[in-house]
């Protein structure tokens with residue numbers, strides 16, 4: 158329970174002191190429809206902290222401004238008191254109104270008024286539940302019956318002489334009607350004027366003042382007035398009040414001063430139930446009701462302007478803008494003590510109106526009043542005043558009874574005239590005020606038109622924005638779904654990416670290693686290729702060299718063969734020539750020998766031996782030389798053939814190729830070349846020098862034989878035929894005179910070989926074989 162605020166009564170009694178308007182907040186519970194529709198609640202009430210917060214959604218930073226804490230999530234307001242949805246009528250009264258009533262019973266004027274959106278519980282708070290059976294002392298009884306009860310209880314408990322009178326008026330469409338003076342069906346309802354009382358007070362002329370002696374009587378009067386009040390069922394409230402109402406209670410009581418003098422004290426309590434502010438588009442008001450709502454809103458806007466002006470301490474307070482503000486003039490910034498009960502709905506769909514009410518009420522907290530205790534009147538003065546009033550009324554009554562038309566006593570007439578003059582002056586003042594206000598109004602109208610235009614534009618923009626908002630919301634929903642799908646995909650892809658990165662790292666490591674290996678392998682391959690290229694070029698050059706070598710060898714072999722053939726041809730020709738020469742020589746010499754035979758018979762035997770020796774020697778040498786020549790030729794041919802075969806095989810092997818074979822082939826070729834070179838040299842030497850040597854040796858042999866023969870012959874001639882020339886001597890001289898040339902000494906090998914074979918008939922073996930000299934054997938003996 159909130160602690161009791163400091164009583165304003167004492168302060169009010171101090172002249173010039175001000176008291177802040179007390180503002181309390183009450184939040185009604187959700188009604189049956191709202192509960193059925195499960196409408197969310199947006200109000201949070203902290204009764205202990207006396208704060209009320211409105212949730213708005215969102216999140217963000219918070220700011221604090223004079224008891225108003227604001228975040229983008231919620232807006233919190235602090236008040237003099239707050240009452241949550243479960244707050245009772247009793248608690249509201251005790252906490253918010255009881256102090257006011259106490260001040261009334263201290264001789265002050267107090268005002269309690271309920272302000273809020275339609276259907277938020279103003280009437281419920283002020284009068285009580287709409288239940289007809291509601292008892293004055295029931296738990297559902299509102300502020301008015303409780304105040305009446307409180308007053309009567311107080312008066313009774315103090316046993317004070319007192320009077321309590323009540324008035325109940327209604328302000329509907331800017332017309333004041335008396336809820337107590339009209340007939341029960343409301344047909345007599347007349348409009349009442351608002352009058353200044355000359356002391357800046359405002360009075361409603363001609364209101365029925367009903368004196369009540371008890372709570373029940375007062376409650377009955379209240380109910381009578383409520384019955385006449387204009388209510389209507391709206392979309393928001395089944396018993397919506399379409400008018401502002403003011404239930405005023407004036408209490409007079411006698412008090413006794415310490416010196417024993419009796420005096421009368423007065424306190425007044427105004428209990429105001431305002432019509433609810435209404436969002437016409439949301440409440441669905443049309444035609445008459447829309448007009449009502451418009452008037453209600455206009456008067457409430459005027460009330461708001463007065464509050465703002467009071468808070469801003471403006472010079473001009475626009476009380477005259479509406480009858481409502483004129484009625485409440487004393488309560489707002491006047492000499493009254495005031496409590497505003499602001500009512501709100503917890504439903505989320507009313508959040509805008511709730512925020513508006515809270516802002517409004519929060520601003521009103523700053524209004525300051527200067528409450529004063531009403532002056533005490535001595536009982537005699539009071540009685541005299543009452544007496545004058547009665548006489549005044551009785552004079553009017555008498556004049557009325559005696560005459561027709563409008564009649565009144567002279568005193569009343571003078572008083573009326575005086576009042577009329579005051580009123581006229583006041584009217585003139587008002588006209589001037591009106592003119593300036595009209596100018597102000599025109600200015601405001603222009604501003605209003607401009608604002609209205611802006612408002613319409615903003616409204617259109619708002620409508621467009623709402624459409625866009627709807628579309629955006631749809632998009633948002635779609636996007637949310639897509640987003641959750643995308644998030645899932647992202648998570649999957651992240652997982653795959655992680656796995657891929659891991660695999661990539663592994664692969665990178667492996668690839669790096671492989672790259673290193675490959676680079677090494679590449680280097681090796683490059684080296685191998687270079688080696689192979691080198692080997693290929695070596696092989697090619699070797700093959701070329703071999704080819705050239707084999708070509709040159711073949712050429713040389715062919716040349717050799719041609720040489721051999723030439724040599725053989727020469728030899729053959731030589732042999733054939735020698736044979737022919739020898740045959741001719743033999744035939745000729747045989748003839749000559751035969752002719753000489755007889756003549757040289759004696760010397761034949763001696764010559765025969767030496768000739769035989771020479772012949773045998775020569776023949777043996779010739780045979781030996783011939784054998785050597787044949788062997789050399791055969792060896793040459795065999796060697797050449799073997800070398801050629803060997804070279805061809807080496808070339809083939811080399812082409813199949815490997816380096817070792819090439820090397821060995823090279824070596825083999827080198828050795829073959831050497832061997833061949835040797836052979837070729839041998840052949841050349843044999844072929845060139847051998848034959849020459851043989852011939853020259855043979856020539857030398859023959860020369861020596863001839864010389865020997867010549868000398869022997871000369872000797873024989875000198876000894877046997879010392880004079881004259883004989884045929885034998887001639888033959889010998891001819892023979893000796895013939896030049897000996899190598900070509901003349903070719904021989905028939907086969908014949909020579911035959912001659913080396915032993916003779917078959919031994920008889921003839923005694924005969925020496927034919928010498929190369931044509932069978933003439935010279936016996937050297």
Ligand SMILES: Nc1ncnc2c1ncn2[C@@H]1O[C@H](COP(=O)(O)OP(=O)(O)OP(=O)(O)O)[C@@H](O)[C@H]1O
Pocket residue numbers: 184185186188242273274275276277278279280281282286287394396397398399431432433434500
């Ligand atoms: N505190 C509360 N506890 C229970 N019911 C409430 C409370 N406040 C209001 N109600 C109910 O809400 C409905 C509307 O209340 P009420 O008629 O008092 O609103 P109002 O502000 O006076 O509306 P209007 O401005 O339209 O006259 C009534 O049925 C009333 O009983």
